[in-house]
Amino acid sequence: MLISTMLIVVAALVANSNVAWFVAGIAVAAFLPTIRDSFVTNEYRRLTDAALAEEFTAAELRRLRHDGWKRVDRVEFHDHDVDHVIAGPGGVFVIETKHTNFSWPIVDNRFGNEWANDGVSQARRNADKIRALLSQKLRTSFDVQPILMVWGDGRPKLDTPTTVDHGVVVVTGDLLRRHLSAQPAVLTRDDVDRIAHQLHQFVVGKEALDRTRRLASA
Numbered sequence: 001m002l003i004s005t006m007l008i009v010v011a012a013l014v015a016n017s018n019v020a021w022f023v024a025g026i027a028v029a030a031f032l033p034t035i036r037d038s039f040v041t042n043e044y045r046r047l048t049d050a051a052l053a054e055e056f057t058a059a060e061l062r063r064l065r066h067d068g069w070k071r072v073d074r075v076e077f078h079d080h081d082v083d084h085v086i087a088g089p090g091g092v093f094v095i096e097t098k099h100t101n102f103s104w105p106i107v108d109n110r111f112g113n114e115w116a117n118d119g120v121s122q123a124r125r126n127a128d129k130i131r132a133l134l135s136q137k138l139r140t141s142f143d144v145q146p147i148l149m150v151w152g153d154g155r156p157k158l159d160t161p162t163t164v165d166h167g168v169v170v171v172t173g174d175l176l177r178r179h180l181s182a183q184p185a186v187l188t189r190d191d192v193d194r195i196a197h198q199l200h201q202f203v204v205g206k207e208a209l210d211r212t213r214r215l216a217s218a
Contacts, residue, residue, distance in 0.1 A: 053099035053151040054083055060149075060176050061086050061095070067181065068189060070196035075130065076206050082126040087195040090183025092144045094130050095176070096123035100154040109164050116150075117165070123148045124166040130199075137198040142191075145169070149176055 054073075061071045061084060069088030074081050084095040096119055104116040111117050127146035134142050146168045150156060155172045161179040162170045171179055187195075 050097075050099055053149075054097045056151055057084060057095060057097045057149050057176070060174065063177060064088065064180060068192060069180065070192055072196060072199040072203060075199060075203055077129060080122075080126075082130060085130055085199055086180070087187065087192045087199075088180065089185040089187055089192070090180055091186050092130070092134070092142050092195060093147055093180065094123065094127045094144055095147045095149050096126060097149045097151070099152040100150065101152050102154040104150060104154050104156050106156045106158075106162055106164065106170065109162065111164060119148050119150075120165055120168045120170075123168045133202060134195060134198065137202070138194060142187075142195065147171060147176065147179070 058071070058073055061069070064086070065071075067088065069086055071084055071086040073084050075085055076082075082094055083097045086093050086095065098116075098119045100115065102113070102115075104111060104113050111120065123146035127144045131142065131144040134140075134144070146166070148164075148168050148170045150170065150172050156162070156170065158170065158172050158175060161175050164170055169179060
């Protein structure tokens with residue numbers, strides 16, 4: 001289809017310049033639905049992969065609940081959201097989840113891919129946001145550590161968790177659970193309960209505020 005369309009346009013240009021733009025316009029108009037459908041398909045696939053990746057991460061974290069870990073998903077701020085926060089005996093961790101079908105190798109503890117580095121920056125920023133939120137709500141400073149969880153065919157080939165820029169730990173598959181389970185105990189059960197409760201209250205409050213704003217603008 002694309003090659004035939006291009007041949008028609010070229011033939012028109014060569015044969016008769018007076019009708020060139022007319023023929024070219026018809027050809028482009030005919031091809032626009034294909035471009036649109038391709039864009040929609042790719043965007044849908046990207047969003048689907050991202051949603052599935054977050055669910056895969058949640059499933060990994062869910063398996064830690066019997067060991068005293070509590071997670072809160074999708075902590076939203078005004079300009080972005082934090083995929084997952086999990087608190088347990090080993091501390092407080094923020095997990096940024098990414099999916100990639102393009103190779104994201106790690107060389108000398110650094111990504112060479114722009115999109116991967118964006119994920120690293122997001123994980124670091126999200127950890128800072130959660131740390132500030134907990135400090136404000138609980139009047140106590142807790143260390144919050146950032147993790148980048150990568151799914152997809154292009155994920156880095158890792159045997160162990162790997163620390164990259166800004167102290168972000170990169171993991172794949174079950175390395176996430178293994179990394180969290182290996183952390184020395186630093187929080188009490190009461191600490192974990194208070195942290196999870198405040199995060200949950202923040203999420204509920206943000207959802208209520210968003211509903212109120214939607215109703216007010218309707």
